[in-house]
Amino acid sequence: MDVWLIVVGLLVHVVFFFSIFDIYFTSPLVHGMTPHATPLEPPARRLVLFVADGLRADKLYEVDESGHTRAPYLRSVIEQQGSWGVSHTRVPTESRPGHVALIAGFYEDVSAVAKGWKENPVQFDSVFNESRYTWSWGSPDILPMFAKGASGNHVFVHTYPAGYEDFADEDASRLDTWVFNKVKEFVQDMKQNDTLSRMVSSDRIVLFLHLLGIDTNGHAHKPFSKEYLANIGLVDSGIREAVELIEDAFQRDGKTAYMMTADHGMTNWGSHGAGHPHETLTPIVAWGAGVNRPAKSGNAQDYPDGFSQLWKLDHLKRQDMSQADIAALMASLIGVPFPLNSVGVLPLGFLDNTKRYKVESLLTNAQQILAQYEVKEKHMQETTLAVFFSPFKPLSVGKKADVMRTIRAQISKGQPDEAISTTHDLIQRALDGLNYYHNYDRFLLGTSILMGYLGWMAYILQHLLSFHTSLPQPRRTKLDGLGDSHALAKRGPDVIFTTLAAVIVVLLTIQSSPLMYYVYCLLPVPLWYTAAKQYRVFYRAISHTVSTIGFCKVIGYLVLGVIAMEIVVLSMFWREVLSLGLVGIALWPFFTELRKHSKGLVAGWTVSCLAVAVFPMLPVVGRDANINLVTLAGVLFLLSSLAALLYLRAHRRPPTNPIHPAIGPLQLLILLLSVYIVNSTWASLANKRGLPLTNQCLSWAIFGSSFLIPGLTSLDVVSRLLSTAMAFAAVFLLTSTSHEGLFCIALCYLMFFWLLCEHRLSQSSKVKLIDLSFGEESTILSGPPRRLVLDDVRCAYFFIFFILTAFFGTGNIASINSFDPASVYCFLTVFSPFVMGSLLLWKIVILFLLVTCTFKAIHLLQRLPNISLFLVVLLLSDGLALQFFFLVRDSGSWLDIGTSISHYVIVMCMIIFVMLLLVLARLFTTVTFGLGQRRKAHST
Known part of the structure; x- marks a missing residue:
């Protein structure tokens, strides 16, 4: 009996454990949408993306007491050529989720936690996939997943051996030196290889440089070490040299956009993964074709965190964004379709273009998010009985059509600012709707797990009371010898719980629910059935305890037990x-x-x-x-x-x-x-x-x-x-x-x-x-x-x-x-x-x-x-x-x-x-x- 109980208990708790993944850790991805691209001519033919892995915003932007910066080239870009700000990442602040957010535009499918950091748990779209060609150089832990997720053979990956990522290296900046050297070789090959030159000269081109040295030096030596800080200077000079090479290779045609950011930051003690501001605040600097030049700050209190003043950049307009917004910005700059699962919102403040281009790009962004919303809404309608289905009212079919007509009317009337405002509101509604349908089954599953917990605890308690304590056994009563009427009463729980299980199965089958939904919804039935059959045990336990030690002592022990358990709960916080x-x-x-x-x-x-x-x-x-x-x-x-x-x-x-x-x-x-x-x-x-x-x-x-x-x-x-x-x-x-x-x-x-x-x-x-x-x-x-x-x-x-x-x-x-x-x-x-x-x-x-x-x-x-x-x-x-x-x-x-x-x-x-x-x-x-x-x- 006890061995069987342990086996059942293990299975029940495995179900309880995995329920959290179906309730809170489900994939945000949906499929079947049509790509949406801005219909107007994009400002850039190519984009160069620099990602300095593990770079904190403050370590890039700050200056010393003499006003000197450790990144003079990027500082000059901020002051003379482009736009800058802070990219806000989400937890977990790890390399894979960060890169997925900034290149694919959505926050990591959390099932990747259980499936690894190097391989795709599911196929997803990205800016690289939507490009005509992408060349990338860097870590074997990051680059391959975007090539694997791409359709066709147009994402080219160049990685160093995994053994290069050694935290005991004298200087991990050699990882970044390797990347910059490979880019130099690539530019040289362009001049000698006609096929490569013709490919690179096309439009919708992406060059991706993944720079891991800063992250490795941060882990090994901490972010305040000379190795970490010197690595920032090396990356700065490497970016300057790479930009010069690329500009010369394309005869300075003014059609290249550049972007430098980081996937996550790092704590002072050399770790990342949690939500400390040092981990979630990363730099974003953009310049080149289609990017706004520096603008004076209208109000020093636009960002009251005080960082701009500390960095001596409060005189320049700072534009913060969410990390997923970067994918939308890259797509708009080179005119590729927005990644299909992107939830980023185009940061218009970075764009240097006409109001018409901005509003059309933002509307395309809204249509791409709406396409995801419509797929999720259709799926929920098809898998939910009409009598139980509750649609997302702020974005019903009629309201959605009205908003789209309003935006088009505002554009045609020459009211771009009003159209932008209305489109932002539409995007927010679509994002809220995505979240609504993403969590649609949460109440059903949560209630089922709650009832399962209570049923399991009642079952364990009656088992303990019956077989592991000295609780007096019940006396036989006259009712035990009665005939059919008493037998019918004893069969009552059988009928009730069998009927309940049948109803649950029928409803779930009609709604084509996943297999695990049957497990979650049916699990409480046998547990409560077993506990209900032994309800007399609980009555005897209460009566015996009160009569033995007294009512006041029982209350005292309960209060003490509650306090003891709450200490454990509070200790988790x-x-x-x-x-x-x-x-x-x-x-x-x-x-x-x-x-x-x-x-x-x-x-x-x-x-x-x-x-x-x-x-x-x-x-x-x-x-x-x-x-x-x-x-x-x-x-x-x-x-x-x-x-x-x-x-x-x-x-x-x-x-x-x-x-x-x-x-x-x-x-x-x-x-x-x-x-x-x-x-x-x-x-x-x-x-x-x-x-x-x-x-x-x-x-x-x-x-x-x-x-x-x-x-x-x-x-x-x-x-x-x-x-x-x-x-x-x-x-x-x-x-x-x-x-x-x-x-x-x-x-x-x-x-x-x-x-x-x-x-x-x-x-x-x-x-x-x-x-x-x-x-x-x-x-x-x-x-x-x-x-x-x-x-x-x-x-x-x-x-x-x-x-x-x-x-x-x-x-x-x-x-x-x-x-x-x-x-x-x-x-x-x-x-x-x-x-x-x-x-x-x-x-x-x-x-x-x-x-x-x-x-x-x-x-x-x-x-x-x-x-x-x-x-x-x-x-x-x-x-x-x-x-x-x-x-x-x-x-x-x-x-x-x-x-x-x-x-x-x-x-x-x-x-x-x-x-x-x-x-x-x-x-x-x-x-x-x-x-x-x-x-x-x-x-x-």
């Missing part, structure tokens, strides 16, 4: 709340018998809680590297491990499977080696000598050994936990850059005192903790299983709280979402997002496993079946997930929306992950490779 929770938890032993008989243990518990409570109040890890703190953590790990090994050697009983005498010293040596590797690697990187091969090989060897060494040690609880902690600590030190190593050792001490406290309060307190073995679990559980009591709920809550403490103790949503490769420099420095991401994930999992292995040992002490306490954890976790389900937002800033969704996904992952963590913990605590047994047999 503010890490500092974890410190408050840890202070509260530190007081727990004072309300137990421990305060009388174990004062030293209480003191240790309190100090360890308060020590861990310090870390959520510190800045998140990653902003500044401090290898001295990593070294300190390593020394503390060494001293603590040495003391523990000496104590075990002096006091423990003969182990059931003896530990090999060399394992303890070997693990101490590995810890010492980890400290050495971290220091020598960072010293080598600081001296621009790269990652030493010996260090890299040793790091991977230590990583691999961490999975094997615990299995070579004794099954005794303390010995196995110590060996596992030492193995994990060595890997954790290799991935540490600051105070997270100290957090790890503080968490280890807290887990140790938690184990001691639970042992002292448990039924196993008569047996010394040092004498308990994980190998005795089957013997302990062979007798009558202990039933759950109220203290077990507290133990389950501690587990959840410590898991979240491990997750947020040294980071937050933004820091975890941001990409900072510094943590994996001991393993590799060449850019590899999946290997690096896996190592960073394992760094977090190590902390989870430290908590889970301790929880596994507490299971043993409590003499509870594994399933009992796990179901309590599951029930509490589902309560958290349900709260975050209600807190998911679809309005406000993109950071708010992304954070709210991240919270729900994190909690859902935690629920599913806990099941896997318990399996991993069982492997690390109970699996042995038999070295001890073989040694014992040999000695005999």
Whole structure:
């Protein structure tokens, strides 16, 4: 029964987890639209796009105290030739979403998160695809996706080897030098190759230079480093030289438009991916054919953020835009159709052309967005019963036709300003309509998942009450012996829920709903059916609890439970709340018998809680590297491990499977080696000598050994936990850059005192903790299983709280979402997002496993079946997930929306992950490779 329950629970939570993708992470793309291009002659025949990956707006625009700029050429363009502003990006501020936004005009299909950053999860249109020819040079991580998404063979890609993207390079600006050199070769080839010359001389040509050096130097050396700042100067001079070459190649015909921007910025600590202004504010500079020349600023307060004044550019008109608007601007400049899925709005302030051209271009922009709206509206009409269909009223068929007639009339009457205003209003309505139909099924799916959650929680609760507590069983009543009338009453739920399921299936079939809609809508039916059949269990539980401990105490426990759960919820928004929770938890032993008989243990518990409570109040890890703190953590790990090994050697009983005498010293040596590797690697990187091969090989060897060494040690609880902690600590030190190593050792001490406290309060307190073995679990559980009591709920809550403490103790949503490769420099420095991401994930999992292995040992002490306490954890976790389900937002800033969704996904992952963590913990605590047994047999 319990195994079946776990299997069902895993499937149910997988459904709950994937529901968030169908509710909030659905693709914004639609297909079947007709391309729309401006009917008038465009001002430019070709466009040159420079994208300086990872370039912050402030680092390009700012000047020093003497008024000197690090980008003199682009500064002269801003002051003498073109238009400038700030491009506002959206979360996630990563390279792929940024490039998709500025080249294809829509914000990344979020399903790409699960499908990778290099390949297209779906085919999409782009400015490159709509061009006659596009030549591109740069990173193999970015360029190929636009060639793959293009129809025909007209997007040409030239990339350097992936191994060039090495964060340990002495100077990553060579990536940009490579691009500029290839452009020089391209211009030379134009003069010698008639075919190439004829192709490039056509109209609707795009040249794309992807410049990754700034991003790589920012990750490796931080954005305030001389490498990052010098790279900006190199890009500036490279752009100047490239412009001169291109102008000469086309006899300065005045038909080339230029644009320089960035896909995202970067934090001061060298990461990106979240919503900090340093990550979301990027430069946009445009000049050449069809682009407005500099204009005086009409009002210094047009942008009250004060940046223009700081950059000494407040005398020039600043024009900000959303990143997706850049695609519309490029399309208008060279006269290609607007990308089919673009949601960008043409920034007219950048265009130097007639009012007629501007209004026609903006109207084309509106028609392109309207085409998407019409496809989505038609799809929703075809898949929704007429009686249930609710159209988007601000843009009904009649209103849309009226607005189009109004715009045409205004154009014909010579009222371009009024036509532009009306067109902007039409675009906004179309964008609102797209969002309306994109979220059309959200209420249905959200309600289904809500009912599924409540049904699952009711099912788990009745299972716990019926099989894992001492709740009195119901007495048989006279009704149980009655005949047909009572049998009919008992069959009532069968009829009701069967009918409900049939109605749901019929409605979904008529509306041609996707397969997963059947799963979401039908899932609550069997869950509620099972819970409804056992409604008497809940009544008995309430009556028994109130009669046993009293109504006032029940209310008090409920209030305390709500406060405890809300602390967990609030900690997801503010890490500092974890410190408050840890202070509260530190007081727990004072309300137990421990305060009388174990004062030293209480003191240790309190100090360890308060020590861990310090870390959520510190800045998140990653902003500044401090290898001295990593070294300190390593020394503390060494001293603590040495003391523990000496104590075990002096006091423990003969182990059931003896530990090999060399394992303890070997693990101490590995810890010492980890400290050495971290220091020598960072010293080598600081001296621009790269990652030493010996260090890299040793790091991977230590990583691999961490999975094997615990299995070579004794099954005794303390010995196995110590060996596992030492193995994990060595890997954790290799991935540490600051105070997270100290957090790890503080968490280890807290887990140790938690184990001691639970042992002292448990039924196993008569047996010394040092004498308990994980190998005795089957013997302990062979007798009558202990039933759950109220203290077990507290133990389950501690587990959840410590898991979240491990997750947020040294980071937050933004820091975890941001990409900072510094943590994996001991393993590799060449850019590899999946290997690096896996190592960073394992760094977090190590902390989870430290908590889970301790929880596994507490299971043993409590003499509870594994399933009992796990179901309590599951029930509490589902309560958290349900709260975050209600807190998911679809309005406000993109950071708010992304954070709210991240919270729900994190909690859902935690629920599913806990099941896997318990399996991993069982492997690390109970699996042995038999070295001890073989040694014992040999000695005999």
